Amino acid sequence: MKTVEITSGVHWVGAKDWDRKIFDALIPLPQGTSYNAYLVVGSKKTALIDTVNPGFEGELEEKINEIADVADIDYIVMNHAEPDHSGAIPYLLERNEKAVLVATKKGADIARAYYDVPEDRLMVVKDGDEVSLGGKTLLFIEAPWLHWPETMFTYLVEDKILFTCDFFGAHLARGFYDDDVPDLLTHAQRYFGEIIMPFSVMARKALQKIEGLEIEMIAPSHGPIYRNPGRIIEAYERWSGGETREKVLIAYVSMYGTNERIVKELAARLTAEGIEVVVYNLVNSDIGEIAKDLVDSRAIVLAAPTVLGGAHPLAVHAAYLVKALRPPARYALIIGSHGWHGKSNEALLEVLKGLNLELLGTLDVHARPGMGDYNELVRLTNLLINKVREG
Template sequence: MKIAENVYWVGVRDWNRRIFDALIPLPKGTSYNAYLIIGKNGKALIDTVNPGFEKDLEDKIRSLTSIEEIDYVIMNHAEPDHAGAIPHIMEIAQKAKLVATGRGAKIAQIYYHVPQQRIKVVTDNEAISLGDKTLRFIEAPMLHWPETMFTYLEEDKVLFPCDFFGSHLAGGIYSDEIEDLLVHAQRYWGEIMMPFRAMAQKALEKIAGLDIRMIAPSHGPIHRKPERILSAYKQWAAGETRPKATIAYVSMWGSTDAMVKQIAETLTSEGVELAFHNLAVTDVGDLAKDLVDSRAIILGTPTVLGGAHPLAVYVTYLFKVLRPPTKFAVILSSYGWGGGAIRQIQEILGDFKIEVVGALEINGPPTNENMKHIVEIGKALAKKIFEVGA
């Protein structure tokens, strides 16, 4: 697929993949985007594909040019879904140099056994000429590995940012043709980029002066109208939130369920937008998406053997790891013969900077008095949420 003059998408679409990193659900599959640039005096391959798809990549390249003629293999990011085919390509393209940052060069030797003499280390803002095509490299560490860089094709104004600006979608060519693209992009941001908001802001500042006509990420559709995704990333990187609360809960015998439904009714009546996640059945990716712009989280859990339910423990730890811009929390819990769930949740959160507006632990099913208390907590939380935007 031609995306610019002598610039081609040569990636693959993985329609059947349903899990990433043994953690992230992929309900729509994903793609591993690689790009071939053919210049007058050189040829470069930007990124490769996931292990198992080497032959697909090879066939696509051979339909355009001889792999043996490739001069450079650009490794924007060393994770196997983008770099896994490097050994295969470089075995065929014997004259090719692997282009990477200093940190990337070390990883390439460890993971892909690329000899040091076949690696060209580039520094920030360094460029390589292919004759009529100039590739400029922009270091973008921790987006989301330390060796990450972007590649900018100066003449065609195309930015190749690897994982940045991506989405896990197997289908679709251009993002402006996908109606709910930002939903998938926000989910992807929440799962992968959200913990690195500070580094994302720095990267956005570094590319602010570039004339970007197209963004070609390594997952999902290409942005030929990049303003929408750039605007969204600026908001997410800045930690901008909405008057929204995310409820994440699990219930065994209905008590916690009744408690969270009461606070949900209260928040809704106060005008707060809600995202509701029953942890027994929820998609973790959807939960991560909702945390991107939520000002509050409500954690609900029964007590299991002196602590929180394992699903609540898991999502609390995940919340802490993803580091969303969420400002407020409420913790609701019930127990049969012994408490301890709230204590454990608070211990996991530790020094995470979040204000706990209310924490209520009850014995048995909630009483009318318990419900009144929950209404009070809900109203106090709603007030906090709207004060942030005032």
């Protein structure tokens, strides 16, 4: 893909990574991703906003050279220091003798540590600082913890474009503008769940901060550019505000079918009552999809057998992720099974400790589910339905 001029003097010079399958050695990328970088050309100065993942430096340089010489860039704006956006900084600083790296104070610390940026090539900015490129003014807005401590947004005043790096992003190689991707909000929700949800408080603060800005375009550093920013801002308000639906997320593991039978019975009863249900068998589930559904589920059910005196490792992993992602769910049910001494429920509750979840109950099936287990399941299901409907 060639460069794209998104408005006069503002060029997309990023890279599409169609082949990437995994992010942060953890999150599957079913549709690849993109590393968006933007070249802003003023009448006097030129700035590059964000860079690309290591391995794409040459592609970035080629694109920049279509518009201006890499050696002529005056500012490299680092909205976020994570290598997928800043990995090309050392390469660029080697090929350009004058550009300074623009970052927050914390960003500068990270740039020194990760990219060996020397002091004379660093320009520290704080909230409200501006840089004029000649007819194009960059305004810096500190937006920490989205998703590292140093993050900021850059606002291009004259063109009303907000560059937000990870915030409002989506892992997608396809599409260029939001209107090219009909299912974009689903991907954005998944990205929110994976990356932003643990920082929902900071997300709300950032949304308040940009409330008064006139925004014509949102240009994140992963996924399509929003020409209709209202849609994603409204979605982020809901997601970061912890707005949940009448929806239950069930994640389970079952070696010989005990938990599976219980979970299927539970899902069928919830569905019959008009409650939205998503069921994930943890053996073959994409954790990005689970993260997406955690964004708006009101209750979580974890079900797993006792294995070697604890919970099945896949369930421990899932519980750990739930704890780390801090979803807005309000209620939980924990279901387990055992052959001789049940330990799974206890182990999962230990992992989840500290989350603001109301535990509606536990069920621990001995070997295979019997009448007593099904009766208890009916009681717990009714309780869950009532709570989920209450809100």
